Amino acid sequence: MTQGDPTDFNIGLDIDNRPVWFDYDGAGLNALPGEDRLLLWYQRLHGAWLVPRYNTEAFADHRKALAEAVEPTVRLNRLSRRAVAIDYQHRPSPARRQAIAQYLMQLARPLAGTIATDLLTWLRPYLAMRILAVYPLHHLEPREHRAVTLGLLADLYASDADLEHLLGLTGQTPMEPVS
Template identity: 45%
Template sequence: MTVRPLLRVGPVRRFTRNLLCPVDLLGRPLLLKYTRDPAEARQEIRGHARLARHYRVPALHTHLRVPGGHLLTYERLPCGTDQGLLLDLLNTGEPSSALHDYMDKLTTTYRDVILTTARPTDPTHVIQKLYGDRSAPGGRLDTYYAGRDFLVADGLVDIPVSRLGTYTLNINGRRHHVDWAATLRWLRAHLASTEPVWAALTQGDPTDVNLAHPLAWFDYDTAGMNSILGEFANFLWYASALGGWLVPTYNPAAFADHPATFNRVPANSPEIRRADVDHATSTIHIDYAPRLSAPRRAAVTAYWDRLVRPVAERLWPGADLPNLLRPYLAMRVLGVYNLADLAPKVRLVLLARLAEAMSPAFDPATYFCPLESPCPAP
């Protein structure tokens, strides 16, 4: 007779400042989450309760104050090595029928809940963690960039970012212009606006590691009334840049249970083909090849066509959608990683992406999918 242990503890994983640990207690699968920030723990509990009314989430069994923080005990959904997340459906060579079905369920759920709960909302009643808080005085924009200058790309383009505005950027044959200081001022001012924004009940940080397969939602400290445009920008940027390229490069520990992620990094990493400065014409030439794996292109295309476009047509009929998305995208480009701390080639690509996002010709449908395999035009 096999005796099942009363308690089995799995490996502890660190995600940002939080610790996660799978536990089997009397044969019951649980997930323990330890967070040090009391305010974040309270928001997680409130966010879970709000989200549970509209989305599938694992049950929250208990939450306790413990030395140094809070411990939350969740139902643990089935998972394993390279399985259990949207991420795993993206870590394949080609889009699967499971991915197509998943994206259909994801976008249908989001579309229904967003259109049901959407309303113009005072910014003080919108979750601000990923946007307003980061752009506010003392937030990430200040922490990363205030009073700091750095080169566009050491050894490639030895121009300080403070002087970007005095140069023309020729990126893949198209002319762009970015004034670094003016961009930061504009971003701070835009996200500090007191004008109502369209908000809806969402998870707020829809990454491919916060979305379970079968479909469920994890991580609730940003759950609640979120800017709908911020929700869109978050998913699109994570799916097209962070999840397949930047996060596995700079935070590999987050993918310890999903090692197939690392096999797909080359398929999602841009390649710089030219980077030089023509001082005679004050022009910086940057040619790069954007790359995005076929499953990620399929996910982004489905999200754009089945969620972003129909919601935008209902809430912002006739509006300039690229212009509406721009500040949220720029904040994701600048406010996740400190560009000054990244490798020169990575920094160069991100500054090029920022320039493209700030351009009057910015087209999200081609921006989030490589031009070699464009999304359908909006």
């Protein structure tokens, strides 16, 4: 059994600093990698930018949370008739990066290890669904917002994909001119 929607406002701590779960609307027999990707991607992109930008009503009782939203920086460059370079920069806040790192270390990696699989391989199809299905591309404006989504999807399926980089844990280099 899982909580089903592990987001900032659905997880708390009790007086002894133990986790307390709220909002069981999505609870049930959810796939474990699906639960992992939901928490990780919410910390990485949804809670860090997309929800505050596109669903402010989700924060109706938590307006201060909107101030934490980190807008991505994006540059698009046409390389040829059929190739476009997406140069994006987006890194979640330090608190979100810490939550991601702790979750990876304490829960997600040990869980994947119990079934002898690589965590990124285990999460990849669930992350792809989360990237594409929650905020459809045609709802994102301006076009640079769509480009961030496509850039993250491309990074997810790159041959050198790295989970820490994808989740915004590793540093990003300043944007260089694309030639």
